[in-house]
Amino acid sequence: MTQPAIAQPLKTWSHLAARRRKPSEYEIVSTNLHYTTDRPDAPFELDPNFPPAQWYKTYRNDCPLKHPDWNAFRDPDEMVYRTYNMLQDGQENYVFGLFDQFSERGHDAMLERSWVRHLARIYTPVRYLFHTLQMGSAYLCQMAPASTISNVATYQTADSLRWLTHTAYRTRELAKSFDDHGFGTGERTIWETDSAWQGFRELVEKGLAAYDWGEHFVALNLVARPALEEAVLRGLGQAARHNGDTLLGLLCDAQLLDADRHRRWTSALVAMMLEAEGNRQVLNGWLAKWAPLGDAAIDAYSTRLPDARDGANAAKGAVAAYRRGLGLGA
Incomplete structure (x- = not known):
């Protein structure tokens, strides 16, 4: 009597076995982690009609952007x-070193009142x-269809919080040096x-x-981010240098280093999206809706920068060139 074949157990990280090599640390801890994608009809393996499941089915599963394997995305x-x-x-050591060095040399006392x-x-x-931007990146982390996308959105969220805390720290320094300009108390009214x-x-x-999510x-x-x-970041940093505020210029430069990394993974994800038929039209349709708001934001802000030197057109041109480099039309 023939004995039934014994099923061979799956090896560790079997979902990466097709690569026929030992997985990297990145692959081990980053890939295929979303259990909410295992059952599209019931993202949380509970009642498929309770509100969170309906939300994910509507705003993630039914997204017009399609790809046969979102889990194939990799952070560059x-x-x-x-x-x-x-x-x-x-x-962070670099940024707080800047704060310390410029404070020791009396940087704020040398700033022009204007x-x-x-x-x-x-x-x-x-x-x-x-x-x-922090809240937006956190939402993208929650809704992305692959854990490798959620991970880069998480780091982007953390970077936005870092930028916020640097600004808050600098705001407090300015409030101590100039107590009659509303630093730390007037920003909400200005923002609104x-x-x-x-x-x-x-x-x-x-x-x-x-x-x-798309x-x-x-x-x-x-x-928004470009x-x-x-x-x-770039326009304000240039204006700061023109007005003797080297500290702010260097802070903006440090934040642009993070922004460059965000653009690298964004570019890789767009390239992956464009592999699937129909996605280019979807992306360009959304850009046609949102890009005018981005241009209007640049115009409103850049025209208030001192010594901007046609900063609005330069900024809009750089953003448009970035999207053209991705193969998108807007």
Whole structure:
């Protein structure tokens, strides 16, 4: 009598076996971690009609962007929690070294009062903008269809919080040096009412209400973040240097290093999306909706920068060139 064959047990990390090599640390700790994608009809393996399941089915599973294997996405930097903390520990040491060195040399006492007034209007309120970007990245982390996408969104969330805390620290320093400019007390009113910020406020607040994960990705990573990077980080950094504020220029440079990494994974994800038929039209359709809001945000902010030197057109041109480099039309 023939004995039935004994099923061979799966090897550790069997979902990576097709590569026929030992998985890297990145692959082991980053891939295929979302249990909510195992059963599309019941994302949480509970009642398929309870509200969280309905939300994921509507705004993730039914997203117009399609791909046969979202889990194939890989972060170009292969960042993991351990290496992210190592990298950003060094960045934080650098940033707080800047704070210490410029404080010791009496940096704030050398600033022109006219520039200090600009800082109260066009710099310290940016922590509200950073917070909305933090919330947007956190939502993308929750809704992305693959854990490798969620991971890079998580690091992007953490970077936005780091930017916020750097701005808050600098705001407190300015408040101690200039107690008559509303530093630390007047930013909310400026964020909600000042014309310099209303374009960005409309863009990011509407972006937070874009619940489809794909549209949210477009509004956040292809429109809002590039607009902020070019108009605020790059434009403000240049204006700061023109006005003797080397510290702010260096802080913006440090944040642009993070932004470059965000763009690398965004570019890789867009390239993956464009592999599937129909996705280019979907992406360009969303860009047609959101890009005008990004341009309006750049215009409103850049025209309030001193010594901008046609900063609005330069920023909009850089954003448009970035999206063209991705193979997108808007």
